[in-house]
Amino acid sequence: MNRLARVDLRTDWTEARLLNVAAGLLAAATVLAILARPIDLPQQPLRVTFVVSGTAAVWLLIWRLLPATNRPRVVSVLLFVGFLLLSALLVWCNPLFGFFVWTGYLFTVYTLPGWWQVVGAAGVASVTAASQAGGYRTLESTGGLWLYGFLFLVNAGISSAMTRLETVKDRNAVRRNEIIDELAEANAKLEEALKENAGLHAQLLVQAHEAGVLDERQRMAGEIHDVLAQGLTGIVTQLEAAETGTAERERHLAAAKRLARESLTEARRSVQALRPQHLDEAGLPDALGEVVQSWSGLHGVRADLITTGPTRRLLPEIEMTLLRTAQEALANVARHARAGRVGLTLSYMEDMVTLDVRDDGAGFDPDRPREVTASGGFGLSAMRERLSRIAGTLGVESEPGGGTALSACVPAIGIGGAP
Ligand SMILES: Nc1ncnc2c1ncn2[C@@H]1O[C@H](COP(=O)(O)OP(=O)(O)OP(=O)(O)O)[C@@H](O)[C@H]1O
Ligand SMILES: [Mg+2]
Structure with missing residues (x-):
């Protein structure tokens, strides 16, 4: 599997899990909003809350149906902006939806590209700060505004740090995958080279063997020529001379015998690939x-x-x-x-x-x-x-x-x- 495919699959999987978590928190926050009716909170009527919460659920579903792989960036940004607006509306319905809004931080890291992450994190921080301050009613007083500003800065600071950490982690993961792929590629190449090498080695062995056989054949041919053929030629010459029947007869016969003996000794030494007798002695x-x-x-x-x-x-x-x-x-x-x-x-x-x-x-x-x-x-x-x-x-x-x-x-x- 190549690197891009692996990263995409991972992104798909992570986003699907996040959407599940968001849906769960949305349901929990809705129940909480119903249960918290008697408490004095800046809340909207239940049917308004249900409409907004239902719309958010549908939004999450649409999101789920558009997997991250092959999704254009602009669609991702739109999905997130819709999510943020619905979050703000939910907090307007009831500040307890702050539980749900929190998942927005995770989406900024996994859904938004590049610098959009910073903008997204600031958006989520602004909604979170409102929920923590007890709803938008707080913004009506100066003190409330100060509180909201403070909460916003704290949230934005924490979310930037988290986003940064996640981005670095993600980049490292991508780099790690790249290194693994590079290693796998290098390994494959190495394996191929080793196979090729083994082939060459076998070829070399065959050639070396053939060269050895040829060398030995030439050596033997040389030995047969120099030792046997020369010896036999000499013997024939001496015997022919002896045949002429002169007084030299005995001398030629003795020379022929000596040559025969010497040639035999040399022939034996040749077969054993030894040095000529003369050289052994001197x-x-x-x-x-x-x-x-x-x-x-x-x-x-x-x-x-x-x-x-x-x-x-x-x-x-x-x-x-x-x-x-x-x-x-x-x-x-x-x-x-x-x-x-x-x-x-x-x-x-x-x-x-x-x-x-x-x-x-x-x-x-x-x-x-x-x-x-x-x-x-x-x-x-x-x-x-x-x-x-x-x-x-x-x-x-x-x-x-x-x-x-x-x-x-x-x-x-x-x-x-x-x-
Ligand atoms: N010293 C020499 N004087 C005159 N002719 C020679 C001499 N040495 C070689 N030759 C000539 O060169 C030829 C080739 O010699 P080479 O030793 O290769 O073969 P050869 O002696 O005829 O046969 P082989 O050595 O195989 O028994 C010889 O046939 C001969 O005509
Ligand atoms: Mg010769």
């Missing part, structure tokens, strides 16, 4: 040194590693990414470059670490990368993908016949978070 420069040396021994190609800058332990994810980058770069040299020499440089700088891998082999056109197929073409993009996951980048410089240079750059986040 820091990145040493692990890289081992990988380079073993690669060189296996392929018979000279490979050198240079480390520059202050070496330090980096976040495991960063070290692992650099190691995998070097492994894939070397695997590519072995498969595609037919190089005579490979140089790797690992440089530790203040806030970044770079790894460069250069070979003097066949080279290729980096602007025309081979398509990803079942037989390969995944290596460079997987490398890029891995690096971007740790905010790193990959640069490829190469041209057919001019060798190849790869450059990976990653943030130097040390263990503990500080660069």
